[in-house]
Amino acid sequence: MIAAVCTRYGPPEVIRIAEVADPKPGEADVLIRVHATTVTTADWRIRAMAMPAPIFRLIAPLVLGLRGPRNQVLGTECTGVVERVGARVRAFRPGDRVIAVTDMRMGAHAEFVCVREDAALTTLPANLTFDQAVAIPFGALVALRYLRDLAAVKAGQRVLVIGASGAIGVAAVQFARYLGAHVTGVCSTANVDLVRSLGAATVIDRQIEDFHQGGAAYDVVLDTVGATSFARCKHMLKPRGQFLAVLMGLTEFGQMAWTMFAGGRRVRGALVTASKADVELLMKLAEAGQLRPIIDSSYPLQRIVEAHRRVDSGRKVGSVVVTVA
Ligand SMILES: NC(=O)c1ccc[n+]([C@@H]2O[C@H](COP(=O)([O-])OP(=O)(O)OC[C@H]3O[C@@H](n4cnc5c(N)ncnc54)[C@H](OP(=O)(O)O)[C@@H]3O)[C@@H](O)[C@H]2O)c1
Secondary structure, eight states, X not given: OEEEEEOSOSSGGGEEEEEOOOOOOOTTEXXXXXXXXEEOHHHHHHHHTOOSSHHHHHHHHHHHOSSSOSSOBOXXXXXXXXXXXXXXXXXXXXXXXEEXXXXXXXXXXXXXXXXXXXXXXXXXXXXXXXXXXXXXXXXXXXXXXXXXXXXOOOTTOEEEEETTTSHHHHHHHHHHHHTTOEEEEEEOGGGHHHHHHTTOSEEXXXXXXXXXXXXXXXXXXXXXXXXXXXXXXGGGEEEEEEEEESSOXXXXXXXXXXXXXXXXXXXXXXXXXXXXXXXXXXXXXHHTTSSOOOEXXXXXXXXXXXXXXXXHTTOOOSEEEEEOO
C-alpha cells in the first residue's frame, strides 16, 4: 500500500510517499480502507521532535525512536470503509463507514489501517462526510478529558478558553457551551466571528486586548496552546477555580501536586488517550449538530508535506485534513 513515511526527525520535507507492506489483520482486527486522516500537532511534535518541555526532550527519543520515529507512518486518526474483518469480529462488517483513533500507535497516514474491534473505533453517522468526521476527535478528545473529567464543568460556570480557534480550542468552546458554561474565547482578529459562532458569549481579540486583565472572574481557565501560565492567571480564577494546562512541563507537574494538597485554586492536566466510549459520544454529538467540525484546509495524501507545513505554522484553524481514497 501507499503511505506517508517519516524515517528521520526534521522539517515537513522529511516526509515522503512510499510503498510499504499492507497491514495484516488478526482474528480480532478490523482492516480499514482509509478515506481521510489528519495532520495534527501530535504529528508535528513527533516529526520535528518538537517537545514542549526539556523533560520531554530527554525522554521522547527513548520512547519514540532515537534518530527517527519507530512507527514510521504517522497519523493518529482516520475515517474510511471496513475492507475486511478477523474471524472473531462481531460489531463490524465489510462496507461499514467507520472512524478510528489510533493514538500513539499511529499509522493513519496510509491507504489501510488495522485496528482491534474493541479499540477507539465506531461507525460514522450518516450525516457526516469522511472529511468532517475525521476533523473532530483529536481536539474534542482533549476538550472532553479536560472540561468533563478534570474540571467537571457545570452549567452557569465561567470558562476561559485560550487558543479558542485551534483544534482543541474549537472543540473546547463548543463542549463548554454544551455543558451550559458561559464561555469566553481568546483568539486573533481573523477568528473572532468563528469563535463567537461556536458558542462563546464573549471573545477577546488577543491582538487588541490582554486577556490577563480583570479580577477573579473564571471557574476554569483552559490554556490549549501554552500561551500563559498559572502564575499569570491565578488572579483571574475564583477562589476554587482551576487552571487547565494542556501543555505541561516540570513546573506544571509540580504545581499540580502542590495545589492538590494545598486546596484553593488548582492546576490540572493530563495526557489524553482515546476510548471507544468517548469517540462514540463525539460522533453522537456531531450527528446531533452539537459539535461542529472545523476544517482549516484539505490536501490529498500526495501533498501531505504541505499539510505538515500548515500545521507547523501554528496558525491553523481547527483541523488539517488529508484525503486518501
Ligand atoms: N495534553 C495532551 O494530551 C495533548 C493532546 C493533544 C495536543 N496537545 C497539545 O496541545 C497544543 C494545542 O494543540 P492544537 O492542535 O489545538 O493547536 P493548533 O490547532 O495548532 O492551535 C493553533 C491556534 O492557536 C492559536 N495560537 C497560536 N499561538 C498563540 C498564542 N501565543 N496565544 C494564544 N493563541 C495562540 C492560534 O489562534 P489565533 O491566531 O486565532 O489566536 C492558532 O489558530 C499542542 O501544542 C499539542 O502538542 C496536548
